[in-house]
Amino acid sequence: MAFHIPLSFPVLNGNENLYTQQALSSGHIATFGQFITRFESKLSKRLKTHESVVLNSGTSALHLGMVLLGIGPGDEVICQSFTFCASANPVVYLGASPIFVDSEKDTWNICPEILEDTILSRISKGKKPKAIVIVHLFGMPAKISEILEIAQKYDIPVLEDAAEAIGSKFQGKACGTFGQVGVYSFNGNKIMSAGGGGALISNDTNLIQRAKLLSTQAREDLPFYHHLEIGYNYKMNNLSAAVGLAQLEQLDSFIKSRRLINQRYRKMLKNFPGIEFQTESDDSYSNYWLTAILVDKEKTGFSNEQLKDSLMKKGIESRFLWKPLHTQPVFNMTPYYGGSMSEKLFENGLCLPSSVDLTLQHQELIVEVIHTELSKTFK
Numbered sequence: 528m529a530f531h532i533p534l535s536f537p538v539l540n541g542n543e544n545l546y547t548q549q550a551l552s553s554g555h556i557a558t559f560g561q562f563i564t565r566f567e568s569k570l571s572k573r574l575k576t577h578e579s580v581v582l583n584s585g586t587s588a589l590h591l592g593m594v595l596l597g598i599g600p601g602d603e604v605i606c607q608s609f610t611f612c613a614s615a616n617p618v619v620y621l622g623a624s625p626i627f628v629d630s631e632k633d634t635w636n637i638c639p640e641i642l643e644d645t646i647l648s649r650i651s652k653g654k655k656p657k658a659i660v661i662v663h664l665f666g667m668p669a670k671i672s673e674i675l676e677i678a679q680k681y682d683i684p685v686l687e688d689a690a691e692a693i694g695s696k697f698q699g700k701a702c703g704t705f706g707q708v709g710v711y712s713f714n715g716n717k718i719m720s721a722g723g724g725g726a727l728i729s730n731d732t733n734l735i736q737r738a739k740l741l742s743t744q745a746r747e748d749l750p751f752y753h754h755l756e757i758g759y760n761y762k763m764n765n766l767s768a769a770v771g772l773a774q775l776e777q778l779d780s781f782i783k784s785r786r787l788i789n790q791r792y793r794k795m796l797k798n799f800p801g802i803e804f805q806t807e808s809d810d811s812y813s814n815y816w817l818t819a820i821l822v823d824k825e826k827t828g829f830s831n832e833q834l835k836d837s838l839m840k841k842g843i844e845s846r847f848l849w850k851p852l853h854t855q856p857v858f859n860m861t862p863y864y865g866g867s868m869s870e871k872l873f874e875n876g877l878c879l880p881s882s883v884d885l886t887l888q889h890q891e892l893i894v895e896v897i898h899t900e901l902s903k904t905f906k
């Protein structure tokens with residue numbers, strides 16, 4: 528096979544084989560089995576104050592979370608614009624409308640000042656937002672203190688899309704545990720994978736009980752099929768849970784590796800003009816799922832796109848950052864508050880390879896490509 532450095536590839540060196548074999552031999556490969564229970568209890572134990580339900584995707588966890596918050600037709604939900612479409616799509620599934628808000632320059636996540644302006648503006652138009660969706664992109668905690676203060680001031684619940692931020696912390700507390708409900712994703716390229724899947728977490732036991740009911744078609748606990756409300760087929764299956772549990776056992780070592788990779792990039796690129804990273808504040812601890820950089824073309828002489836092409840020619844995969852949702856054709860009628868921060872992030876940003884097993888030699892190779900680009904400009 529040709530030389531290739533992937534952006535982010537799962538490492539499956541733990542109990543993945545053992546557990547999936549056990550799941551297969553037990554015959555329980557569907558939405559019932561010991562690995563589902565074990566995965567949920569290990570996750571809840573890790574979170575201490577919170578309970579969890581594991582589901583078949585992060586997107587279904589977001590959807591259920593919004594159902595639990597009572598979002599319905601005609602409601603407005605504030606959402607960070609600079610994110611993956613799955614943060615906002617469930618708002619539309621429920622007949623509600625997203626209201627997009629710009630990012631701030633440190634964490635690249637939702638800007639607290641613009642968030643407050645947005646709330647005031649929507650209230651003045653006659654509709655108080657029903658919820659605020661915040662995201663911790665690439666694992667970096669958003670400005671949580673400021674956001675929570677605003678959410679409390681206006682009494683609006685927060686749904687935390689921590690799909691990319693399992694294991695990240697803010698003031699020593701796990702990302703995902705700050706909102707009324709929190710969501711993780713275990714899809715193929717996240718920091719830990721279950722093949723596909725997600726989790727919904729909350730410190731409200733009743734909410735999690737209700738999520739468990741709704742995720743199994745709202746089937747009541749009776750000897751016959753009996754339904755009091757409309758549910759969803761959203762539970763995780765036992766085979767995915769077997770992989771997820773094995774991955775969760777290794778999460779801390781994954782984070783250690785990803786953080787080391789990030790540190791190395793920062794060190795190796797420190798003296799490069801025009802290359803910037805997300806800012807991790809003293810309160811924050813990012814899992815550094817992906818290391819992302821901003822390329823200031825004025826200073827480097829090359830664009831993120833040129834760099835992406837040069838990396839690709841050497842077999843190195845990189846990826847653009849999220850295209851802001853307010854610039855997506857599908858959301859072109861959606862209100863947007865803010866300036867051009869998120870667009871600037873998209874126009875200049877690039878995610879660099881960040882797999883757990885990325886070697887120092889490979890990182891040096893990647894940095895060498897950046898160096899060559901630079902010397903092309905300034906020779």
Ligand SMILES: *Cc1c(COP(=O)(O)O)cnc(C)c1O
Nearest residue numbers: 584585586611613614690712714
């Ligand atoms: C991955 C991701 C999701 C969706 O998770 P899936 O498991 O792929 O459905 C939601 N939000 C963000 C920010 C993500 O990165």
